[in-house]
Amino acid sequence: MKRHLISAADLTRDDALLILDTAEEMARVANRPIKKLPTLRGRTVVNLFFEDSTRTRISFEAAAKRLSADVINFSAKGSSVSKGESLKDTALTLEAMGADAVVIRHHASGAPHRLATSGWINGSVVNAGDGTHEHPTQALLDAFTMRRHLAGAPDGGPTHHKGPGDGTGRDLAGRRITIVGDVLHSRVARSNVHLLNTLGAEVTLVAPPTLLPIGVETWPCEVSYDLDSVLAKSDAVMMLRVQNERMNAAFFPTEREYARRYGLDATRMAALPGHAIVMHPGPMNRGMEITAEVADSERCTAVEQVGNGVSVRMAVLYLLLGGNEPALSENRTEENK
Amino acid sequence: MVDDRSTPVRPVLEAPDIARVLTRIAHEIVERAKGADDVVLLGIPTRGVFLARRLADKLAEITGRKTPVGALDITMYRDDLRLGPARALARTDIPGDGIDGRLVVLVDDVLFSGRTIRAALDALNDIGRPRAVQLAVLVDRGHRQLPIRADYVGKNLPTSLRETVKVQLAENDGRDCVLLGVKPGSHDE
Numbered sequence: 001m002k003r004h005l006i007s008a009a010d011l012t013r014d015d016a017l018l019i020l021d022t023a024e025e026m027a028r029v030a031n032r033p034i035k036k037l038p039t040l041r042g043r044t045v046v047n048l049f050f051e052d053s054t055r056t057r058i059s060f061e062a063a064a065k066r067l068s069a070d071v072i073n074f075s076a077k078g079s080s081v082s083k084g085e086s087l088k089d090t091a092l093t094l095e096a097m098g099a100d101a102v103v104i105r106h107h108a109s110g111a112p113h114r115l116a117t118s119g120w121i122n123g124s125v126v127n128a129g130d131g132t133h134e135h136p137t138q139a140l141l142d143a144f145t146m147r148r149h150l151a152g153a154p155d156g157g158p159t160h161h162k163g164p165g166d167g168t169g170r171d172l173a174g175r176r177i178t179i180v181g182d183v184l185h186s187r188v189a190r191s192n193v194h195l196l197n198t199l200g201a202e203v204t205l206v207a208p209p210t211l212l213p214i215g216v217e218t219w220p221c222e223v224s225y226d227l228d229s230v231l232a233k234s235d236a237v238m239m240l241r242v243q244n245e246r247m248n249a250a251f252f253p254t255e256r257e258y259a260r261r262y263g264l265d266a267t268r269m270a271a272l273p274g275h276a277i278v279m280h281p282g283p284m285n286r287g288m289e290i291t292a293e294v295a296d297s298e299r300c301t302a303v304e305q306v307g308n309g310v311s312v313r314m315a316v317l318y319l320l321l322g323g324n325e326p327a328l329s330e331n332r333t334e335e336n337k
Numbered sequence: 338m339v340d341d342r343s344t345p346v347r348p349v350l351e352a353p354d355i356a357r358v359l360t361r362i363a364h365e366i367v368e369r370a371k372g373a374d375d376v377v378l379l380g381i382p383t384r385g386v387f388l389a390r391r392l393a394d395k396l397a398e399i400t401g402r403k404t405p406v407g408a409l410d411i412t413m414y415r416d417d418l419r420l421g422p423a424r425a426l427a428r429t430d431i432p433g434d435g436i437d438g439r440l441v442v443l444v445d446d447v448l449f450s451g452r453t454i455r456a457a458l459d460a461l462n463d464i465g466r467p468r469a470v471q472l473a474v475l476v477d478r479g480h481r482q483l484p485i486r487a488d489y490v491g492k493n494l495p496t497s498l499r500e501t502v503k504v505q506l507a508e509n510d511g512r513d514c515v516l517l518g519v520k521p522g523s524h525d526e
Contacts, residue, residue: 324422
């Protein structure tokens with residue numbers, strides 16, 4: 001693995017499987033009476049959040065604390081950033097405080113890359129979402145959730161809603177994943193396309209033409225404008241949130257029309273194969289991209305994804321900070337003596 | 338002297354020896370634990386897990402009861418994590434009834450510095466509170482760096498620090514044996 005986690009595209013198949021397999025072990029710690037490991041004792045993780053977030057920040061905080069790291073939460077609101085401090089000066093401050101890892105969320109695409117390559121800090125940088133660019137740990141937790149449901153049965157197949165299984169060592173080869181909605185503004189979609197492609201899945205993006213980014217034809221995925229035509233051959237369908245805060249132009253005529261053409265309701269869910277799961281990265285706009293009936297059904301993994309997020313982020317922090325350098329995914333078979 | 342000559346490797350235990358040794362340890366566990374009815378065997382990955390499973394089979398033959406057997410990964414409790422790249426984890430698998438109030442027998446292939454066992458005791462502490470903890474190893478090669486000793490030893494093998502002890506088990510390596518070798522790069526004199 002590289003020293004920083006900036007983009008899901010940086011992860012090789014071995015890196016991704018190492019993270020997912022490590023997350024599987026971390027998830028088992030969550031079932032113990034004492035959900036704590038001493039592994040990162042004495043390490044400092046800074047959550048540097050320039051943009052609002054509940055679940056991602058809490059998830060990283062829980063992950064770091066379960067590994068016994070010290071956590072410093074830094075949000076732009078109420079800090080010197082609101083007085084005009086630059087990213088550089090903020091970074092130098094964090095470096096002076098001895099941050100071993102900086103988890104950064106920023107409204108500008110590329111801010112984590114700038115932080116990682118600037119030489120301002122020595123620690124690892126983990127991208128927790130930058131603008132409309134990437135959100136790699138979300139893609140990892142989505143892949144982890146898919147693997148548990150679609151490759152979690154003892155024979156490597158889907159679990160058919162009998163609860164998540166154990167997909168250790170497996171990838172997502174041949175699984176058909178459909179990502180629906182506001183791809184244009186979605187860092188989740190971009191990271192998922194890269195990671196799922198690395199893991200061997202076949203991704204189809206479904207969105208109105210106005211909500212697809214320029215250059216999407218170069219992405220390693222299929223593109224469709226018609227949700228109904230792809231549902232029957234989807235192993236998982238991921239509904240993206242319609243990002244009202246970024247909707248500064250008329251991307252679709254009315255919310256009602258969007259919901260009718262691209263929203264997932266019970267009728268559309270019934271068209272999915274029996275084993276297929278419905279995913280949502282949250283927060284959900286009930287009645288917009290997903291109806292309450294679908295969101296509350298047993299096929300929807302939205303709540304489970306949040307729990308898996310802690311396990312995946314524990315795995316990422318452990319593999320980046322657990323040793324004197326990040327884990328070497330090619331050395332996995334080496335004796336653990 | 339030439340450094341790259343093939344290092345002499347000598348088997349000190351062969352498959353039948355390992356089988357006999359495990360049978361003896363199983364009998365010792367039954368004797369010391371007065372019937373072994375509250376014993377839980379926890380193997381330390383990788384090869385300790387296979388040894389623990391074999392011991393469980395032997396205990397079943399002797400007592401006629403199934404002994405709970407599991408695995409205890411100690412990677413995240415190691416004291417040398419910062420001396421190398423982050424390590425991949427192995428599976429921790431605690432039997433359903435847990436370890437509270439039970440007699441836990443840790444099982445490993447080679448006892449050397451004792452640091453692995455120290456880490457295992459820390460890991461156990463986060464999982465439950467056993468009545469007592471004992472240690473069974475296939476080979477004790479000495480050179481302890483911590484005040485730790487084994488309760489059941491397959492073979493005491495006095496070694497020098499130049500030597501290597503390698504346990505191979507059929508489940509992982511295709512054959513059963515304990516090999517004594519010389520560290521590459523160290524000389525005979």
